[in-house]
Amino acid sequence: xxxxxxxxxxxxxxxxxxxxxxxxxxxxxxxxxxxxxxxxxxxxxxxxxxxxxxxxxxxxxxxxxxxxxxxxxxxxxxxxxxxxxxxxxxxxxxxxxxxxxxxxxxxxxxxxxxxxxxxxxxxxxxxxxxxxxxxxxxxxxxxxxxxxxxxxxxxxxxxxxxxxxxxxxxxxxxxxxxxxxxxxxxxxxxxxxxxxxxxxxxxxxxxxxxxxxxxxxxxxxxxxxxxxxxxxxxxxxxxxxxxxxxxxxxxxxxxxxxxxxxxxxxxx
Amino acid sequence: xxxxxxxxxxxxxxxxxxxxxxxxxxxxxxxxxxxxxxxxxxxxxxxxxxxxxxxxxxxxxxxxxxxxxxxxxxxxxxxxxxxxxxxxxxxxxxxxxxxxxxxxxxxxxxxxxxxxxxxxxxxxxxxxxxxxxxxxxxxxxxxxxxxxxxxxxxxxxxxxxxxxxxxxxxxxxxxxxxxxxxxxxxxxxxxxxxxxxxxxxxxxxxxxxxxxxxxxxxxxxxxxxxxxxxxxxxxxxxxxxxxxxxxxxxxxxxxxxxxxxxxxxxxxxxxxxxxxxxxxxxxxxxxxxxxxxxxxxx
Amino acid sequence: xxxxxxxxxxxxxxxxxxxxxxxxxxxxxxxxxxxxxxxxxxxxxxxxxxxxxxxxxxxxxxxxxxxxxxxxxxxxxxxxxxxxxxxxxxxxxxxxxxxxxxxxxxxxxxxxxxxxxxxxxxxxxxxxxxxxxxxxxxxxxxxxxxxxxxxxxxxxxxxxxxxxxxxxxxxxxxxxxxxxxxxxxxxxxxxxxxxxxxxxxxxxxxxxxxxxxxxxxxxxxxxxxxxxxxxxxxxxxxxxxxxxxxxxxxxxxxxxxxxxxxxxxxxxxxxxxxxxxxxxxxxxxxxxxxxxxxxxxxxxxxxxxxxxxxxxxxxxxxxxxxxxxxxxxxxxxxxxxxxxxxxxxxxxxxxxxxxxxxxxxxxxxxxxxxxxxxxx
Numbered sequence: 001x002x003x004x005x006x007x008x009x010x011x012x013x014x015x016x017x018x019x020x021x022x023x024x025x026x027x028x029x030x031x032x033x034x035x036x037x038x039x040x041x042x043x044x045x046x047x048x049x050x051x052x053x054x055x056x057x058x059x060x061x062x063x064x065x066x067x068x069x070x071x072x073x074x075x076x077x078x079x080x081x082x083x084x085x086x087x088x089x090x091x092x093x094x095x096x097x098x099x100x101x102x103x104x105x106x107x108x109x110x111x112x113x114x115x116x117x118x119x120x121x122x123x124x125x126x127x128x129x130x131x132x133x134x135x136x137x138x139x140x141x142x143x144x145x146x147x148x149x150x151x152x153x154x155x156x157x158x159x160x161x162x163x164x165x166x167x168x169x170x171x172x173x174x175x176x177x178x179x180x181x182x183x184x185x186x187x188x189x190x191x192x193x194x195x196x197x198x199x200x201x202x203x204x205x206x207x208x209x210x211x212x213x214x215x216x217x218x219x220x221x222x223x224x225x226x227x228x229x230x231x232x233x234x235x236x237x238x239x240x241x242x243x244x245x246x247x248x249x250x251x252x253x254x255x256x257x258x259x260x261x262x263x264x265x266x267x268x
Numbered sequence: 269x270x271x272x273x274x275x276x277x278x279x280x281x282x283x284x285x286x287x288x289x290x291x292x293x294x295x296x297x298x299x300x301x302x303x304x305x306x307x308x309x310x311x312x313x314x315x316x317x318x319x320x321x322x323x324x325x326x327x328x329x330x331x332x333x334x335x336x337x338x339x340x341x342x343x344x345x346x347x348x349x350x351x352x353x354x355x356x357x358x359x360x361x362x363x364x365x366x367x368x369x370x371x372x373x374x375x376x377x378x379x380x381x382x383x384x385x386x387x388x389x390x391x392x393x394x395x396x397x398x399x400x401x402x403x404x405x406x407x408x409x410x411x412x413x414x415x416x417x418x419x420x421x422x423x424x425x426x427x428x429x430x431x432x433x434x435x436x437x438x439x440x441x442x443x444x445x446x447x448x449x450x451x452x453x454x455x456x457x458x459x460x461x462x463x464x465x466x467x468x469x470x471x472x473x474x475x476x477x478x479x480x481x482x483x484x485x486x487x488x489x490x491x492x493x494x495x496x497x498x499x500x501x502x503x504x505x506x507x508x509x510x511x512x513x514x515x516x517x518x519x520x521x522x523x524x525x526x527x528x529x530x531x532x533x534x535x536x537x538x539x540x541x542x543x544x545x546x547x548x549x550x551x552x553x554x555x556x557x558x559x560x561x562x563x564x565x566x
Numbered sequence: 567x568x569x570x571x572x573x574x575x576x577x578x579x580x581x582x583x584x585x586x587x588x589x590x591x592x593x594x595x596x597x598x599x600x601x602x603x604x605x606x607x608x609x610x611x612x613x614x615x616x617x618x619x620x621x622x623x624x625x626x627x628x629x630x631x632x633x634x635x636x637x638x639x640x641x642x643x644x645x646x647x648x649x650x651x652x653x654x655x656x657x658x659x660x661x662x663x664x665x666x667x668x669x670x671x672x673x674x675x676x677x678x679x680x681x682x683x684x685x686x687x688x689x690x691x692x693x694x695x696x697x698x699x700x701x702x703x704x705x706x707x708x709x710x711x712x713x714x715x716x717x718x719x720x721x722x723x724x725x726x727x728x729x730x731x732x733x734x735x736x737x738x739x740x741x742x743x744x745x746x747x748x749x750x751x752x753x754x755x756x757x758x759x760x761x762x763x764x765x766x767x768x769x770x771x772x773x774x775x776x777x778x779x780x781x782x783x784x785x786x787x788x789x790x791x792x793x794x795x796x797x798x799x800x801x802x803x804x805x806x807x808x809x810x811x812x813x814x815x816x817x818x819x820x821x822x823x824x825x826x827x828x829x830x831x832x833x834x835x836x837x838x839x840x841x842x843x844x845x846x847x848x849x850x851x852x853x854x855x856x857x858x859x860x861x862x863x864x865x866x867x868x869x870x871x872x873x874x875x876x877x878x879x880x881x882x883x884x885x886x887x888x889x890x891x892x893x894x895x896x897x898x899x900x901x902x903x904x905x906x907x908x909x910x911x912x913x914x915x916x917x918x919x920x921x922x923x924x925x926x927x928x929x930x931x932x933x934x935x936x937x938x939x940x941x942x
Contacts, residue, residue, distance in 0.1 A: 004307045004501075004660060005473065009302065010376055011366065011472075012369060013368045013369070013372040014372065014376070015453060016368050016369065017368070017369045017377075017384065018374050020298040020365065020369060020389070020444070021384070021387050023441070024387070024388070024391055024441070025387075026402070026406060026446070027399050027400070027401070027402020027403045027405070027406055027441075028391075028398075028399060028402055029402075030403070030405040030406045030411075030412050031401065031402040031405060033405075033412070034405050042408070042410075042412055042540055043407055043409060043410045043415060044412045044413065044415030044416055044419075045415055045416065046420050062338075075530055084296045084297050084300060085297070087292075087293040087294070087295075087297070088291040088293065088294060088295055088296065088297035090290075090291045091288075091291070091293035091294035091297070092294075093291075093560075093563070094290075095288065095289050095290030095293060096290065097289070097290025097291055098295075099291065099294075099336070100290060102292050103298070104425065104559045104560075105554045106298075106560070107297060107548065108550075108554060108559075109301075109305065109397070109550065110301065110305050112494060112498050112541075112546075112547075112554075113305075113497075113498065113501060113502070113546070114498060114501060114502015114503070114519060114542070114546065115499075115502065115549075116502055116504045116505075116519045116521060116522070117376060117502050117505075117519060117539050117542060117543065118305075118308075120312065120522055120523060120526050120535065120539065121308035121312045121539060122304070122308045123526065124308065124311050124312055124315060124526070124532065124536070125307055125311045125312075126309035128311050128325065137435075140304055141304070143300060143303035143304065144300065144301070144305050147297060147300055148297075150299075151297060152563070155563060156563055159563055168338045174468075192518065201392075201393035201501075202393065204393065205392070205393045205394050205395040206329070207395040207396060207397050207505065208504070208505070212523075212526075212555075218393075221395035221397060221398065223399055223403075224395070224398060225505075226490070228397060228401050228404075228509060229508070236401070237401070237402075237405065240401065240402075242397035243394070243395075243398065244306060244394045244398065247390070247391065247393040247394060251386070251390060251393065255386070258310070268283040353805075407621055414711060429802075458575070459674065459676070461674045462673050462674035462676050462679075463644055464663070464672070464676065465670070465676035466670055466672075466689065467662070467663050467664045468641060468643075468663040468664065468668075468669055468670050468742075469664075469669065469693060469738070469741075469742050470690055470693040470694070470742060471662045471664060471689070471692040471693045472693075475693060479678075479689070479692075480678060483680045484680060485681070537829070
């Protein structure tokens with residue numbers, strides 16, 4: 001039943017949410033505008049629109065290598081973190097074992113940790129081991145932060161998993177590997193896909209860890225930062241916008257794929 | 269739902285003696301955390317006690333780095349104060365900003381809440397420097413705000429860029445999702461029946477909120493507050509991009525010590541102090557919470 | 567209706583010691599043509615009922631019959647799409663739950679998990695800003711009433727057993743001191759034995775408090791034990807309402823009869839001479855009925871009114887068949903008897919039927935007065 005004050009509260013929440021969403025996307029729109037202006041220096045209102053800087057960004061060999069680095073890191077991070085996190089999530093949410101509560105809390109610590117400090121600590125550690133920082137060390141750094149996040153994402157799906165299903169399969173004579181393939185994995189697929197999506201996108205957009213642990217190799221966010229500090233050209237917002245749009249496309253395609261998997265599960 | 273342990277069959281038992289399935293499943297992640305998280309922190313701890321401006325780790329022991337931090341003639345403590353104050357302000361303001369949205373996501377947006385949620389998640393996948401730089405373009409002289417106002421015939425926008433306030437604004441902007449989503453999970457933990465029952469027993473809106481909703485959503489809210497505090501205390505990009513060095517945060521001091529100054533022991537001591545504050549807080553709050561309940565175990 | 571009109575104590579139970587001497591009072595709760603429509607689906611489709619002061623009325627129905635929606639409208643959590651709900655003559659269609667002197671005991675009980683037993687019970691008193699000491703005294707009084715030990719006052723409510731939680735929920739509802747209490751199957755999650763105990767306690771509490779109870783459940787058995795009147799709901803409509811006796815002996819429809827338990831039901835048509843015949847032409851004698859019934863109907867015969875016949879019999883209806891299987895019901899036995907393509911259920915006391923077993927040929931009979939004709 002709706003009273004007048006409830007209607008007012010509802011209106012307030014909706015307007016406030018819309019306002020905050022607008023604020024969230026405003027700078028992204030500003031960046032897109034800056035990347036499309038013809039002038040070397042940004043000024044508003046934009047006098048002449050042009051795709052010149054987009055073209056230059058596409059053509060740049062330097063940027064191609066950045067994209068390759070970012071993609072390579074993101075793919076490896078996704079692959080490794082999903083495998084690690086799948087088992088991690090089972091340990092987190094499925095099995096009852098001594099040390100589970102400790103594990104649950106330990107796994108949160110890297111998430112509850114300032115990333116710049118984590119990056120610097122890793123830099124120190126790699127140095128102590130005599131490893132030269134490069135894109136490979138950046139992969140390790142990303143994993144330390146992303147595996148716990150993906151573990152949590154998959155764990156949420158694992159919580160909704162009824163363990164008696166595995167017991168029933170076992171009772172019907174299935175081997176552990178068979179159960180994993182036929183029962184556990186199919187039910188957890190949506191969670192695993194969501195985890196993979198998170199892993200890819202978080203790695204793709206990560207700045208503080210890459211900044212300190214990638215050494216001489218650069219990623220898109222790292223390069224953008226160096227140009228923001230010194231050497232602005234409209235290629236900076238153009239590349240930033242491209243990176244954002246790619247992330248949006250990945251999210252859209254991945255989200256649709258997950259929705260499809262869920263629907264097929266519901267229909268079957 | 270009760271978690272169920274596997275009882276290994278006879279064949280497996282001989283191969284894998286007495287290692288519980290949970291421990292085996294936890295092994296890869298645990299190994300990663302030991303090598304990629306614990307070991308670096310121990311290295312930092314070791315460097316913190318080495319001779320200043322040297323690389324004599326494990327071969328020297330001194331507290332000189334810490335006394336340098338607390339030396340009043342040094343301004344490092346100012347960075348600490350700024351960072352913690354920023355973090356505290358971020359937590360307080362974000363709690364107020366995010367609560368109505370988290371409430372709406374659970375109780376008001378209905379079928380739209382999925383889409384609204386995605387709109388708030390997406391910025392997490394865009395690196396913060398890109399988003400913060402968008403604000404630079406918005407606030408800068410002749411930027412979107414200033415230029416737009418002039419175009420409309422006003423005298424131009426206020427000069428907010430490169431001020432301490434801009435840093436706080438940037439932190440609110442970047443860390444909003446980290447407050448919003450745990451808070452939303454917390455609010456999702458309030459059974460609808462309890463709110464209906466309280467109302468049925470005559471409670472006013474305010475009383476329901478104070479007596480029922482807030483206490484029951486508290487675990488989620490606390491996690492959000494903890495997360496934003498920790499991230500805020502270690503913030504660096506906001507002050508570099510929006511703050512223009514008007515305030516030096518502690519993470520920046522650590523960075524300088526590790527890079528330009530090549531004073532790893534001092535940087536380590538600073539990092540260790542920050543970690544001590546942050547992890548002390550994190551462990552304290554986490555020890556109060558039951559993660560099974562928050563993440564959906566019934 | 568303002569909360570101020572509600573006295574903070576239980577009404578004097580002495581005013582209602584014997585139902586028989588109560589004058590016919592105006593209904594405390596009156597429903598006229600109440601409908602609730604979700605989209606193009608009528609969850610509640612035209613309910614008319616008067617509930618008298620101090621009555622214990624139970625609404626039974628299968629899941630999806632609309633009984634929960636009806637209750638939520640009575641409690642104020644939904645408003646009716648059509649019709650009127652009045653409480654003591656005042657229209658309360660759109661009065662929110664916190665403004666009506668009624669209280670709902672939820673199926674989930676909706677106890678506040680972060681509060682103690684005492685704090686739960688005191689919640690409505692705190693709402694009314696009663697002083698702490700007074701609140702505690704009242705809570706302890708209510709705990710005595712629902713038979714909770716005093717030391718439970720400071721106990722975490724989530725540490726209580728299922729039965730104890732029921733009592734806390736009841737005490738909390740009574741603390742609100744409502745005119746009418748609503749119950750949404752609060753006993754459904756309990757084991758059978760505890761349920762039986764609490765059913766009787768609830769009925770005792772009803773008698774002692776003199777309050778009006780409206781209870782919904784899908785268990786007719788539960789309804790029979792406790793209620794003054796039982797209403798049977800199906801597809802959003804109230805099919806029949808009456809005393810448990812009436813519902814049992816004079817079911818208005820086949821649905822009501824079958825909802826009550828296992829029955830033998832036969833589809834019949836008129837034989838043209840005032841009697842009824844089965845599909846295969848066999849005539850069947852039935853109890854006289856006042857109801858206006860069309861050319862086809864259903865005859866209901868309860869298994870416990872059927873009997874095995876050995877010698878000559880006064881039974882109005884006789885069928886021969888073969889026992890297919892037998893089921894023990896404790897003190898009674900039930901037999902499945904096949905005759906042609908028809909299946910009959912016969913129930914008898916264990917001692918009354920010596921030596922019958924599967925495969926035996928038997929004759930079963932029942933009296934005309936036990937064969938109830940219902941429409942539909």
